[in-house]
Amino acid sequence: MSKEALAARRSALKEAMTRENVEVLVLFGNNWHADHLRYATDFGIQEGQGIALVREDGSITLILDDPAECERARSDCTCETIFAPALVQEAKKQLSRAGNHNIAAAPYHLLPYGLLHGEKDLRVTDGAKIVERLLMTKMEVEIDAVRKAAALADEGYAIFRQAARPGRKDYELVAEMESFFRANGVPENFMIVGVGGPEVRGMAPPGGKILKKGDMVTTELTPCFDGYYAQICRTLIVGEPSEAQRQAFAVYLEAMEAGIATVRAGVTAADVARAENDVFRKYGLGEYVTSEYTRVRGHGMGLFPDQKPAILEDVNIVLQAGMTLIVHPNTYHPAVGYLVLGDSLVVREGGHELLCGTKRELFSVPLQ
Amino acid sequence: MRRGLMAWDPLEVPASALADRLARLRAELAREGVDVFVAYTNIARGGSVWWLTGFTPYWNEGLLYAPAQGEMVFATALSKRVAEWISSVMPAGEVTTTPRPAAFIGEHIARDGAKRIGILELDDFPAGHAQAILQASPGVELVDVTQAFARARNESDAVERLLLTKADALAQAACAAVDVSSAHARDFIAPAESVARLGGAEECFTLVAGDLGSSRAFVRTDSMGPLGETFAARVSLAYKGAWTRHVRSFAREAKAQQAMDRAHGALMTFALQSGESLEQAVARNFGSLGEIVNWVAEQPRGSYPLAPVANMAQSAQGFTAHAPFVLDVELAIEGRRWVGARMIGL
Numbered sequence: 188m189s190k191e192a193l194a195a196r197r198s199a200l201k202e203a204m205t206r207e208n209v210e211v212l213v214l215f216g217n218n219w220h221a222d223h224l225r226y227a228t229d230f231g232i233q234e235g236q237g238i239a240l241v242r243e244d245g246s247i248t249l250i251l252d253d254p255a256e257c258e259r260a261r262s263d264c265t266c267e268t269i270f271a272p273a274l275v276q277e278a279k280k281q282l283s284r285a286g287n288h289n290i291a292a293a294p295y296h297l298l299p300y301g302l303l304h305g306e307k308d309l310r311v312t313d314g315a316k317i318v319e320r321l322l323m324t325k326m327e328v329e330i331d332a333v334r335k336a337a338a339l340a341d342e343g344y345a346i347f348r349q350a351a352r353p354g355r356k357d358y359e360l361v362a363e364m365e366s367f368f369r370a371n372g373v374p375e376n377f378m379i380v381g382v383g384g385p386e387v388r389g390m391a392p393p394g395g396k397i398l399k400k401g402d403m404v405t406t407e408l409t410p411c412f413d414g415y416y417a418q419i420c421r422t423l424i425v426g427e428p429s430e431a432q433r434q435a436f437a438v439y440l441e442a443m444e445a446g447i448a449t450v451r452a453g454v455t456a457a458d459v460a461r462a463e464n465d466v467f468r469k470y471g472l473g474e475y476v477t478s479e480y481t482r483v484r485g486h487g488m489g490l491f492p493d494q495k496p497a498i499l500e501d502v503n504i505v506l507q508a509g510m511t512l513i514v515h516p517n518t519y520h521p522a523v524g525y526l527v528l529g530d531s532l533v534v535r536e537g538g539h540e541l542l543c544g545t546k547r548e549l550f551s552v553p554l555q
Numbered sequence: 556m557r558r559g560l561m562a563w564d565p566l567e568v569p570a571s572a573l574a575d576r577l578a579r580l581r582a583e584l585a586r587e588g589v590d591v592f593v594a595y596t597n598i599a600r601g602g603s604v605w606w607l608t609g610f611t612p613y614w615n616e617g618l619l620y621a622p623a624q625g626e627m628v629f630a631t632a633l634s635k636r637v638a639e640w641i642s643s644v645m646p647a648g649e650v651t652t653t654p655r656p657a658a659f660i661g662e663h664i665a666r667d668g669a670k671r672i673g674i675l676e677l678d679d680f681p682a683g684h685a686q687a688i689l690q691a692s693p694g695v696e697l698v699d700v701t702q703a704f705a706r707a708r709n710e711s712d713a714v715e716r717l718l719l720t721k722a723d724a725l726a727q728a729a730c731a732a733v734d735v736s737s738a739h740a741r742d743f744i745a746p747a748e749s750v751a752r753l754g755g756a757e758e759c760f761t762l763v764a765g766d767l768g769s770s771r772a773f774v775r776t777d778s779m780g781p782l783g784e785t786f787a788a789r790v791s792l793a794y795k796g797a798w799t800r801h802v803r804s805f806a807r808e809a810k811a812q813q814a815m816d817r818a819h820g821a822l823m824t825f826a827l828q829s830g831e832s833l834e835q836a837v838a839r840n841f842g843s844l845g846e847i848v849n850w851v852a853e854q855p856r857g858s859y860p861l862a863p864v865a866n867m868a869q870s871a872q873g874f875t876a877h878a879p880f881v882l883d884v885e886l887a888i889e890g891r892r893w894v895g896a897r898m899i900g901l
Contacts, residue, residue, distance in 0.1 A: 217597065217598075217599035217600070218597075218598050218599040219556075219597045219598050219599060219614065219615070219616065231775065231777070232599075233760055233775065234599065234760070234791070234861075235599065235859065235862075236599060236600075236679070253862075254851065254863055255773060255789075258771065258772040258773070259762075259772050259773060259774055259775070261772065262770060262772035262774055262778070263774060263778050272862075272863065272872075274679070275678045275679060276678075295682075295683065296681060296682065296683025296684070297681045297682075297683065298681065298682045298683070299678060299679045299680070299681070299682065300677060300678060300679070300680045300681065300682045300685045301677065301678030301679065301680075302682070303682045304682075358559055358560040358752065358753075358755065359752075359753055361558055361559060361752060362559075362748075362749050362751075362752030362753040363749070365558070365748050365749070365752055365759070366745045366746065366748045366749035366752075367745075368776075369741060369744060369745040369748045369761060369776045370741050370742060370745035370776075371741070372741060372776050372777050372779070373776065373777070374775035374776045374777045375556075376556075376558065377556050377558075377614070378556070378558045379558070379613075388636055388639070389634075389636035389637055389640070391561075391613070391637055391640045392557055392558055392559065392560075392561040392613045392757075393558075393559070393560055393561070394560070394561060394562045394640075394643075394644070395560060395562050412777075413777070478634075478635060479635065480636070481636075482634040482635075482636065519636075
């Protein structure tokens with residue numbers, strides 16, 4: 188990302204640390220939860236684990252336990268980088284050297300046990316208050332990156348549609364997607380798929396299923412740009428959709444549009460979820476919006492592809508301008524199986540900015 | 556995230572092989588007076604739970620609990636809907652999806668009356684999970700059993716070797732598929748990703764050192780630029796959870812490429828001779844080709860699918876000579892940098 192954008196992030200972090208009276212912030216990360224680490228360092232960790240120490244004077248030390256990752260960080264990042272196979276011991280040494288400071292850490296529950304326990308325990312508090320709001324509510328320079336990721340998601344879905352042909356295996360579709368994303372500068376993509384009919388109750392990594400006539404092929408694509416993720420969810424049919432598939436899709440389209448129409452600064456995540464779920468309830472499908480059949484009705488996105496707020500009827504986080512979300516009423520439909528539809532957007536005062544441009548339709552791919 | 560092929564084939568990974576591994580681990584734990592075993596897993600640290608169950612969570616995290624007797628329990632925060640799918644690709648252990656996997660495991664521990672809880676890599680274990688276990692099973696002692704696990708996993712069994720052989724073939728094919736005529740590193744590496752995933756790679760990390768003349772750092776596609784006179788591809792991939800790496804160097808100029816091909820040939824025929832140290836073998840294989848600048852050997856270590864176990868500065872940090880390993884070598888050949896890596900000892 189640009190030097191200016193990273194400087195803006197670091198400045199926001201420093202301001203939040205000052206507000207909370209924190210002198211050293213410990214950020215932990217790995218390839219699953221890379222967001223906290225990336226916010227301060229702009230390093231997208233791929234293998235092993237890393238800890239960044241962010242000090243009140245603005246200096247940052249990045250400690251990594253993989254030598255090749257350390258070489259990459261030295262090439263990509265501007266902060267001091269240390270290779271330490273014993274990551275926890277090195278972080279402890281660095282923190283001890285800093286003296287008896289007010290130390291906070293995030294994500295606190297994932298912090299290595301050895302960092303908090305030992306002969307000389309460090310007093311470390313939960314740094315969620317400092318980081319979470321920054322991760323959820325983006326500055327315009329960050330939204331620019333999410334916007335670019337959404338454009339890549341649209342392009343990616345066009346490739347996915349071309350790749351989906353009868354006789355192909357599900358993982359072959361992923362191979363085409365990933366090759367396209369690498370060629371276009373995307374290092375990471377969150378992607379799961381579903382292939383089949385009423386027996387399919389969710390999406391997962393591909394298992395070798397062969398596409399055949401009448402299958403619903405569901406996917407959520409989530410490429411990133413400069414570390415920021417955006418998602419698109421669509422369903423396609425191999426061949427012409429059946430009447431049942433068309434009718435089911437109409438419910439999901441109405442639900443997604445109801446959810447999106449609700450999004451604006453000041454409403455809660457619960458309000459959005461309720462708008463989506465009310466549509467299902469209207470058609471007698473209320474059972475299928477419970478946790479038995481669906482996880483969430485959308486979620487935040489940013490440096491983590493599935494961040495707060497979760498769009499659920501019991502989540503009362505107030506949406507703020509600058510949050511980036513996907514609204515997706517993805518769930519199981521008893522007549523046709525698991526069906527998905529979702530678009531990414533930015534929460535704005537009085538409304539939203541839609542990021543995805545792919546048509547909201549039940550796509551079909553020719554049998555030949 | 557893992558987004559390539561994830562499937563269990565009982566011909567590749569028989570449940571009996573996993574049972575043998577668990578028995579070896581239990582014997583080592585018993586020697587240390589430990590009652591039960593707990594290991595943490597996520598996509599960056601899937602090595603240990605995969606070795607015991609054949610499964611790596613494609614996303615999120617999980618905890619594996621192995622009581623002294625009976626079935627293992629895998630608890631994950633992945634959503635309820637995927638429990639059935641996990642069971643279909645995880646041949647050992649019962650699956651539970653719960654938002655609080657550590658508390659769930661802690662309750663199991665309390666029910667089993669275990670007192671000494673063996674934790675793999677206790678220092679690196681997430682503190683929140685340790686706390687949840689201690690709260691759910693008061694009075695237990697957490698004990699680090701990293702060494703006991705390492706002794707149990709000391710050997711690479713036939714099942715692992717078979718998967719590694721397939722992974723290695725895929726990684727080689729992927730590296731051979733790069734487009735050396737490309738001007739930009741992204742176009743150069745994209746075909747490698749395609750070949751790896753079409754061949755059934757569960758995960759694939761494709762990186763490029765775009766100008767070996769200035770740096771040997773391998774970067775991801777978001778940091779890549781134009782290719783220089785000499786450059787290299789690095790493919791790290793997993794096939795059914797078994798990880799390998801392959802690195803190959805290229806040159807624009809024909810004579811330089813010939814020198815690189817000779818070094819690559821030496822890497823492809825590299826083998827440890829009886830009684831020979833790794834350091835001696837590297838010198839014997841590469842010493843005549845150029846100056847040996849650096850080398851690193853990687854093997855699975857605890858939850859890490861691949862981790863450095865020996866290098867030029869410290870030749871033995873935990874290297875197991877009779878198990879397969881990835882050898883990564885850097886040479887200076889007539890003023891040019893050459894880098895190469897592959898799995899040895901299959």
